[in-house]
Amino acid sequence: MFLTGVLKGIQVTIENLFKRALTIRYPHQKIEAAERFRGEHSFDISKCKSCGLCERICPSRAIEMIEIKGKKYPKIDMGKCSFCGLCTEICPFGALKLTKNFSLASGNKKDFIKKPRKLKK
Numbered sequence: 231m232f233l234t235g236v237l238k239g240i241q242v243t244i245e246n247l248f249k250r251a252l253t254i255r256y257p258h259q260k261i262e263a264a265e266r267f268r269g270e271h272s273f274d275i276s277k278c279k280s281c282g283l284c285e286r287i288c289p290s291r292a293i294e295m296i297e298i299k300g301k302k303y304p305k306i307d308m309g310k311c312s313f314c315g316l317c318t319e320i321c322p323f324g325a326l327k328l329t330k331n332f333s334l335a336s337g338n339k340k341d342f343i344k345k346p347r348k349l350k351k
């Protein structure tokens with residue numbers, strides 16, 4: 231019984247030794263995210279009309295409207311965001327979108343706060 235298990239283990243090892251690896255050397259290698267992947271937000275400040283709908287619909291309370299030069303724009307706390315996409319669906323002007331960027335890891339909590347002027351277009 232023991233010997234059968236050892237032989238089976240060796241067989242599986244040899245079989246997989248020459249197969250292509252399913253893993254990649256992240257972050258040195260990257261794979262393209264799926265077409266409908268929901269990652270980091272992009273924000274086009276020129277399209278935003280400060281309606282505040284994104285803040286109101288966010289179930290994680292990750293969005294807070296903050297004032298910049300007399301107008302209010304969404305500040306997003308990526309640490310709270312569940313990437314549900316509701317804020318992008320409700321935005322009537324297409325100002326908010328979710329990109330395929332999933333490389334969001336950081337040891338600094340401040341990096342997860344996306345102020346409107348810092349959001350990528």
Ligand code: SF4
Binds near residue numbers: 306315
């Ligand atoms: S994706 Fe969902 S959880 Fe994240 S900010 Fe938008 S509404 Fe909130």
Ligand code: SF4
Binds near residue numbers: 285321322323324325
């Ligand atoms: S991003 Fe869209 S939903 Fe949010 S305040 Fe601006 S226009 Fe309104």
